[in-house]
Amino acid sequence: MDKSDNKTIEGLLKHVSVRSFTDEQLDDETVKQLVTAAQSASTTSFQQSYSIIDVVDENIREKVTQAARNQRFMNQGGRLFVFCADLSRNNEMAKKLNLDVSQTIEGVDATLAGTIDATLAAQNMVIAAESMGLGVCFIGGVRDNIQVVSDLLNIPEHVFPVYGLVIGHPKGKLNDIKPRLPFEAVYHQNKYDAKIDVVESYDKQTNNYYNKRYGRQTDRSWAKTAVNSLIKLPRSFMKKYLNSHHLSEH
Template sequence: MNKTIETILDHRSIRSFQDKPLTREQIETIITTAQAASTSSFIQAYSIIGVSDQNKKDQLAEVVGNQPYVAKNGHFLVFCADLNRHAQIAEMENIDVIPSIESTEKFMVSVIDAALAAQNAAIAAESMGLGICYIGGIRNNLEAVQSLLKTPDYVVPLFGMAIGYPAKVNDKKPRLPLEHVYMENEYQQDTATFIKQLEDYNQVISAYYRERTDGKREDTWTEQIGQMLEKKSRMYMKDFVQNRKMDLR
């Protein structure tokens, strides 16, 4: 155990921030640590857009589902899969890269690169005493986000990250048991064991909610996730991505 591991294990989403902006030095440190993340074949297929304009923050907060912590935080970042600079490489080097950057493989590379960079940024921010919250609601209306952030073809905004000084710290949610997530040599073949692990985890989550809400809530994890997945959401995503000339081949 060390301070880095303690920081990672102490993670929780923060949804209430103090009215205190991050300094330029803090922002640049967080972005620099994001850039230090691993990147497939050194392709660096992502960009990070910092949103400091309050009007833009307010509009983003509305887009993502009226989440106040998107508008009120120390700084807001939007992580994008970005192959636009690689399209520019074709012009610079007088070569044809379009079949490659329009492939599903390169789209996956760009998404993975962005996610790795984001997690570095999250850990860096938390190590500085700040709190973070990932915002997947960015994808509720990517047309609006694209218009607001003026992202070109070959760029897809993936998720946001609210960062700031915590005004309220929530309880940490218990994760799935290690033996359910970590498997050695092959995927878990015993369905009965798989289901038993989920049932045990359901009891843990139900107890967590019951204690946190004084008995007002005690739903299980499989119940919660099943109901969420039963509802179709963001089904326009494939068309949006392909309209941005990504994931076409």
């Protein structure tokens, strides 16, 4: 097989976040295909510790949008899916088997496992959606007001929203593909090597990308964008929220 002509890899390398959608909706068959593709992802010990909430009620979708920093494209066409780490289902099944898994369910590793399962499923859905010519955008903002979102979506104990995912038909010209960190910056052999000089060179490259994207000179770069997000979005309330849902207590 000619590795240079791999349609799957070609599609992955063309990924961009889309924040402008037409009013066209996704039909139920497309949604079923997307969810089925998501379910085909690997899961932790076959626990399948995740759930996907398709927010189709216009009133609820608007309120979730407002809670997630009011990013208006979230409430345009297409669908808004909220991916949740879901440890509740397995907890209930354990009870039926007369087993107590509460200590595990309430531990950090189970919380990580649920988050990982939700993430793998979401990425599968993204790959499937983009193969259909649809646009996608992850929404970490659902965690900004995570309790509000949880109340709106009737999320029970042992379940929490990880992020939203908007999928729809792109509107207008897509942004150019953002340059990723160089291969050498993320690939390590045998031991970790920070390679700060490579990262600093890449930061200048991303500044050129943003200058071209905005059509003017800017001071934006990868480092400033990444670090500013850490400063602006500490979400220090997450531990309290998770503990209140009987997660990550140990």
